[in-house]
Amino acid sequence: EDQVTQSPEALRLQEGESSSLNCSYTVSGLRGLFWYRQDPGKGPEFLFTLYSAGEEKEKERLKATLTKKESFLHITAPKPEDSATYLCAVPNNAGNMLTFGGGTRLMVKP
């Protein structure tokens, strides 16, 4: 059974204080790993897809990396508007279902 674990559950940062969010996964065969951002009361917003170990993707202050066991979402010099819950997910073998981690709730204070 696929498992996805995110840590920490919650993270408080000061504006400009860089940090990383972790997503550990156990799957029988990795088809990809997805990162989403979810604001309160809204659906998840797609950020990145990573398909193989060593791959990196960047978008503004966010950078996602992937190893064979985990993925990191690095946030450089975060701003208050980066505050949200960040979710990672992996598809099953058939690619027709996503298993989500519990999410990391990020709060960036000015």
Add this chain to the structure above:
Amino acid sequence: GAVVSQHPSWVICKSGTSVKIECRSLDFQATTMFWYRQFPKQSLMLMATSNEGSKATYEQGVEKDKFLINHASLTLSTLTVTSAHPEDSSFYICSARRAGGPKDTQYFGPGTRLTVL
């Protein structure tokens, strides 16, 4: 591209009534659509998967007679909560996978908040 809309964004209904939620892919054709529910401070739980023109596949523990899913076209799926009760109150989110899009990537709608009184 890859915009998914849901309607309504919120709904309040009386116990025993039925509620229909629409999910539309606005700028792409969706080979597969998914329905999730999310409780406060919890992650998304997949309810069912639907492919256009075929019956939905429900996850274990989800009552197919209570949560009716219709995927009538490549851009529209509906979820009907029949005889809703207060325990059905939740945040319902749909997602869609784009035909020819990045492998396995799902794009999510904004969600529908259902409150059953």
